[in-house]
Amino acid sequence: MLVPLSWLKEYIDFELSVDELVDQLNLSGTAVESVRFMGKGLDYVRIGQLLEVEPHPDADKLSVTKVDIGQAEPLQIVCGAKNIKPGDKVPVALVGATLPNGIEIKAAKLRGVTSRGMLCSQIELRLGTDAAGIYILPEDVEVGALFTEALGLDDVVVDLEITPNRPDCLAMIGVAREVRAITGNELRKPAVSVKEGTGKAEDAATIVIDDLELCPRYAARIIKGVKVGPSPAWMEQRLQKAGMRPINNIVDITNLVMLETGQPLHAFDLKTLKEGKIIVRRAKPGEKITTLDGVERELDRNMLVIADSDVPVALAGVMGGAETEVTDATVDILLESAYFEPDSIMRTARKMGLLSEASARFEKGVDPNGAVYAADRAAQLIAEYAGGEVLAGVIDVYPEKIEPRTLQLRTDRVNGILGTTLSLPEITDILEKLELKVSVIDGTDNMSVSVPTFRPDLEREIDLIEEVARIFGYNNIESTLPESSGKQGGLSHRQKTVESIKARLLASGLSEIITYSLIDPREVDKLQVPEGDPLRWFVKLMNPLSEELSVLRTTLLVNLLKVLKYNVNREQYDVQVFEVGHIFWHENGKEMPDEEAMLGIALTGAWQADEWHEKARNIDFFDLKGAVEAVLDEIGVTGWSLRQFAHPVLHPGKSAELLIGDEPIGYFGELHPDVLAAFDMPTAYVGELNMDKLIDNAIVSRELIEIPKHPAITLDIAVLVADTVAQEKLIELIEAEGKPLLEQAKLFDLYTGKGVPDGKKSMAYTMVFRASERTLTDEETLDARDRIIARLNKELGAEIRM
Amino acid sequence: MASKAELDNFYEQAKGAVESASDLRALDQVRVEFLGKKGQITSVLKTLGQLPADERKLVGQAANEVRRRLEGAISAKQTELSRADVEERLATEAVDITLPGRRTAHGSQHxxxxxxxxxxxxxxxxxxxxxxxxxxxxxxxxxxxxxxxxxxxxxxxxxxxxxxxxxxxxxxxxxxxxxxxxxxxxxxxxxxxxxxxxxxxxxxxxxxxxxxxxxxxxxxxxxxxxxxxxxxxxxxxxxxxxxxxxxxxxxxxxxxxxxxxxxxxxxxxxxxxxxxxxxxxxxxxxxxxxxxxxxxxxxxxxxxxxxxxxxxxxxxxxxxxxxxxxxxxxxxxxxxxxxxxxxxxxxx
CATH class of the missing domain: 3.30.930.10 (Bira Bifunctional Protein; Domain 2)
Structure with a gap:
């Protein structure tokens, strides 16, 4: 809502500076979006009158003009616009001007003709959107005058963000009322007195409301014998400053009064209404109307229309029809001032994609009891500026008056919600400044508050409390903290576990990423996922922005790979990342999509680039496995195992499924070469684990394992085994046979090559032996070692290698 | 035959050798040569018995005095040489502290x-x-x-x-x-x-x-x-x-x-x-x-x-x-x- 302060001051005086006013409005709930000082950049623009307009001798599209700017000699200015003729008054930017759009005006030769200035369009002066031609000014402006003074542009316009609950503030008077609540100054509503003629309005037109639910009130004034023409300069300026385009005096007055009172008005050319009839009804199936914007629109039963005896002539509250529009030939007018049911207007406007100034107000709720005031105000202005005779009486169909609402307000409730200690008179004073009528209920601190119909937002006691709060000032309310024993801050076991997993991965060198929960289903094709696979049980958006973000992710892999790729494309080859996020899927027949938290890991490149002390090493399967082991270790998962995992996404020989007990938790491995090719990646290691299942198996608290008191004996062995033997087999046998003295066994060397026969590998283990209650002897330790060697030999054919 | 003059001469000679010892090993050789079981001062003391009783006491005292002084000189030299030794080691062990530190890979939280x-x-x-x-x-x-x-x-x-x-x-x-x-x-x-x-x-x-x-x-x-x-x-x-x-x-x-x-x-x-x-x-x-x-x-x-x-x-x-x-x-x-x-x- 654009509010020129010069206009606002018609209704209220205030001594606040612009900054103070902006502050006070902001702090009382009327947000100021921007402030515009209109005259800025227009100091060198004067009013000129065209004396001559001649074609340029060497350029078809240019004209050479002589312009009187009130000085002895007219200026010669070359101009490209076509809409000018001798006699027109136009804004002239003089040499030396810097216009609001940054253009500097200099004397110049255009195709050999000297030009000393520029004739300006509205857009060049930042006054409107009309860039089509030179801004032709009203005839009554004074030649040579400063443009800003002549057009009253020495003004400040504030742009207010009006929240949807405050339709009353979509009007100058409404904004003035807010200023009144801030300053306590008196509000001046324009007094209206309509000079009525002898003819009766009732005889000139009839009004029938067919659907009282959608149109509780329809009032009209009839004005006969008007002369349609341009509005006076002051009126055009006012409308322009408020962001509206002047059309003609009749339309301008309806707009002016709408901006003033908040009541949208519509003027029909009375002669085009068949039988002089207005019928407010729902559209019939198949009916059509061509609206003022020239678009033919199909109507339906849910839309309210204004019809004459025959066809719809306006889309009620949204836009008028082209057929009944006021034109230069119009003589008699029917001026509509109605109250339409807000929701119906909103639905129609949305359905038609037509958001007009009128619909914006009707859909939020105008004052049903302000209709006649606005009609009278407009009729009076029309008589004054367009001539004609206002017929006697207002045709006002309003069978069921909408009465002001009465609400109860308790002083202790106000203070209980706000934490204030306001007295009853203080509360009353605030409400009365907002034009609410307050009566104290005898013998109590409670009030009965009558809410005027221009405030449809005040429906409950809490709404009144908000009014008290915002006018008292939020920042005048004392700050406190809740005093409660009910506060026990902290993280749940689940949340702590997630945090510790993240912390461990970060410490292991992986960075966290966050990606969209939405993916492109075509990316899942790239993963070579077969038809019917759960990764294709997509949850689809009904209204996606694009195919790229059209389904919810069924796996974290897609985005992990995209992030690797994004970085590799930018020469960031070493990328190690994880993401904790949700995946979603739609199981057939189930109404709600399923949603589960997952941990995704993706690694490529090397952990670190070449260093002076160490060369870079490319990440492989065991780096990925190490990251997974670190997670399991961090949250104390025991009893986990791996098994071969067959999925087209992964390399069959370098992938594994993780189980805890018998339950699959997730998988990890190197990407299948086909998938790598599809994503155009050299290599990548990925994993995806179910977060909830990990958390279910996480240890809640750890108990101390006693620190050994007796010394250990450490022995190493190296054995040769067939290279098909899994390491896990060896360690299982070593541990089984070494019990109970063997505390720990660990592979420390794996070797094939020179000295080792083909088809064999050398595995070296370091073994720590200890007895918890005594010092071990060498004999029993060596004995245990020999038993282990014998067992390995017996079961795996392992040969000891010394 | 040992005499006081000879002993003094011996001391000067030995002290010179101590002074000129360039490292701990050389110093130890000097110690063995002059003070060891087969060292010169020991041989002097061994010949004491051949001297007349009154002279024996004088020379004996002088020889012990020489030995004590020589031991002091060696010990001082020893301290000096070991310090030099430590300092040399420290000098050869010095690193270029401007080389980058060794760091493990680290991740960043989003x-x-x-x-x-x-x-x-x-x-x-x-x-x-x-x-x-x-x-x-x-x-x-x-x-x-x-x-x-x-x-x-x-x-x-x-x-x-x-x-x-x-x-x-x-x-x-x-x-x-x-x-x-x-x-x-x-x-x-x-x-x-x-x-x-x-x-x-x-x-x-x-x-x-x-x-x-x-x-x-x-x-x-x-x-x-x-x-x-x-x-x-x-x-x-x-x-x-x-x-x-x-x-x-x-x-x-x-x-x-x-x-x-x-x-x-x-x-x-x-x-x-x-x-x-x-x-x-x-x-x-x-x-x-x-x-x-x-x-x-x-x-x-x-x-x-x-x-x-x-x-x-x-x-x-x-x-x-x-x-x-x-x-x-x-x-x-x-x-x-x-x-x-x-x-x-x-x-x-």
Whole structure:
């Protein structure tokens, strides 16, 4: 809502500076979006009158003009616009001007003709959107005058963000009322007195409301014998400053009064209404109307229309029809001032994609009891500026008056919600400044508050409390903290576990990423996922922005790979990342999509680039496995195992499924070469684990394992085994046979090559032996070692290698 | 035959050898040569018996004196040589301290997670629990229970992502991607009786095309306190406590009345700009930066979850994490949060 302060001051005086006013409005709930000082950049623009307009001798599209700017000699200015003729008054930017759009005006030769200035369009002066031609000014402006003074542009316009609950503030008077609540100054509503003629309005037109639910009130004034023409300069300026385009005096007055009172008005050319009839009804199936914007629109039963005896002539509250529009030939007018049911207007406007100034107000709720005031105000202005005779009486169909609402307000409730200690008179004073009528209920601190119909937002006691709060000032309310024993801050076991997993991965060198929960289903094709696979049980958006973000992710892999790729494309080859996020899927027949938290890991490149002390090493399967082991270790998962995992996404020989007990938790491995090719990646290691299942198996608290008191004996062995033997087999046998003295066994060397026969590998283990209650002897330790060697030999054919 | 003069001469000779010893080994040789079992001083002492008794005593004393002095000289030389030895070792062991240190690979937490952690940490300190909810919601939790009227524009297909219904008998309620984390409020209140003190961080979705100031997915932190006697003053005090911890002790807040369907009275909350201290600058314009929306929980919301608004009251607030991260770290384009360029991620 654009509010020129010069206009606002018609209704209220205030001594606040612009900054103070902006502050006070902001702090009382009327947000100021921007402030515009209109005259800025227009100091060198004067009013000129065209004396001559001649074609340029060497350029078809240019004209050479002589312009009187009130000085002895007219200026010669070359101009490209076509809409000018001798006699027109136009804004002239003089040499030396810097216009609001940054253009500097200099004397110049255009195709050999000297030009000393520029004739300006509205857009060049930042006054409107009309860039089509030179801004032709009203005839009554004074030649040579400063443009800003002549057009009253020495003004400040504030742009207010009006929240949807405050339709009353979509009007100058409404904004003035807010200023009144801030300053306590008196509000001046324009007094209206309509000079009525002898003819009766009732005889000139009839009004029938067919659907009282959608149109509780329809009032009209009839004005006969008007002369349609341009509005006076002051009126055009006012409308322009408020962001509206002047059309003609009749339309301008309806707009002016709408901006003033908040009541949208519509003027029909009375002669085009068949039988002089207005019928407010729902559209019939198949009916059509061509609206003022020239678009033919199909109507339906849910839309309210204004019809004459025959066809719809306006889309009620949204836009008028082209057929009944006021034109230069119009003589008699029917001026509509109605109250339409807000929701119906909103639905129609949305359905038609037509958001007009009128619909914006009707859909939020105008004052049903302000209709006649606005009609009278407009009729009076029309008589004054367009001539004609206002017929006697207002045709006002309003069978069921909408009465002001009465609400109860308790002083202790106000203070209980706000934490204030306001007295009853203080509360009353605030409400009365907002034009609410307050009566104290005898013998109590409670009030009965009558809410005027221009405030449809005040429906409950809490709404009144908000009014008290915002006018008292939020920042005048004392700050406190809740005093409660009910506060026990902290993280749940689940949340702590997630945090510790993240912390461990970060410490292991992986960075966290966050990606969209939405993916492109075509990316899942790239993963070579077969038809019917759960990764294709997509949850689809009904209204996606694009195919790229059209389904919810069924796996974290897609985005992990995209992030690797994004970085590799930018020469960031070493990328190690994880993401904790949700995946979603739609199981057939189930109404709600399923949603589960997952941990995704993706690694490529090397952990670190070449260093002076160490060369870079490319990440492989065991780096990925190490990251997974670190997670399991961090949250104390025991009893986990791996098994071969067959999925087209992964390399069959370098992938594994993780189980805890018998339950699959997730998988990890190197990407299948086909998938790598599809994503155009050299290599990548990925994993995806179910977060909830990990958390279910996480240890809640750890108990101390006693620190050994007796010394250990450490022995190493190296054995040769067939290279098909899994390491896990060896360690299982070593541990089984070494019990109970063997505390720990660990592979420390794996070797094939020179000295080792083909088809064999050398595995070296370091073994720590200890007895918890005594010092071990060498004999029993060596004995245990020999038993282990014998067992390995017996079961795996392992040969000891010394 | 030893004489005093010979002994003196011997001492001078030996002392010269000690002085000229260049390292500990040479010094030890000198010691053996002069003082060892087969050393010269020993041979002198061995010949003492051949001397007359009176002379024997004199020479004996002198020889012992020489030995004592020589031992002192050797010991002093020894100290000197070992120090030189240590110093030489230290000199050869010196490293170029300007070589880069050895470091293990490290990961960085995503900036958004860091900011969420900081915010939730502050509220945990104020006695709040962390609550979470699903990203796919039904209209009831996302809109209806939050007092959002049926025709509210936020519900339109332009603004909210809706899920295609796949089942044979679709339910009446629309399924959507939550547009804020506020539905967590409703879920928590429906599950438990007051008092409720929760903070709910998470992802939210709005149908905005990605550009420098919009993302279709972003993060919010929602807070809710419902208890007996909660006031607007409590809301202010809580937000002040939060702001000072998050943005610094000198920061002030300002509440401007606003409209939200689920709170009343409602406010938009600004924090004073840290760059200009509230005076107005290029970053903030007016001296204030909007950081969150807040208000007293609307009685309709309390009734919807079965609480009695005459018995309990509450406040709620919500903030955009990306916006706070952007203000705190000068990030010029929201899309940087979702691109996951390692050169961005690793900076924080």
């Amino acid at each position: 900036l958004i997670s860091q900011v969420i952690k900081e915010i939730t940490g502050i509220f945990i300190g104020l006695g709040y629990r962390v609550a979470e909810g699903p990203e796919v919601e039904i209209d009831y939790f996302n809109f209806k229970a939050l007092n959002q009227p049926p025709d509210h524009p936020a519900r339109s297909l332009q603004d909210t992502f809706y899920i295609k219904k796949e089942s044979v008998h679709p339910a009446d309620d629309d399924i959507l991607l939550r547009t804020h984390t506020s539905p967590v409020q409703i879920r928590v209140m429906k599950e438990q009786e007051p008092p409720v003190y929760i903070i709910a961080p998470g992802k939210a979705f709005r149908r905005d095309v990605p550009d420098p100031s919009h993302l279709p997915m972003f993060h919010q932190v929602e807070g809710l306190a419902v208890d007996e006697g909660i006031t607007f003053g409590d809301l202010k005090g809580t937000l002040e406590a939060f702001t000072k911890q998050m943005f610094g002790k000198k920061r002030k807040i300002r509440l401007r009345p606003h409209f939200f369907p689920f709170t009343e009275p409602s406010a938009e909350v600004d924090v004073s700009c840290a760059v200009c201290d509230g005076k107005g600058c290029r970053l903030c314009g007016s001296g204030w930066l909007e950081i969150l929306g807040a208000g007293m929980v609307d009685p309709n919301v309390l009734m919807e979850v079965g609480y009695d608004p005459e018995k309990v009251s509450g406040f709620a607030f919500g903030m955009g994490v990306e916006r706070i991260a952007l203000l705190m770290h000068g990030v010029p384009d929201l899309r940087m949060f979702i691109e996951n360029d390692m050169r961005f991620v690793k900076q924080f």
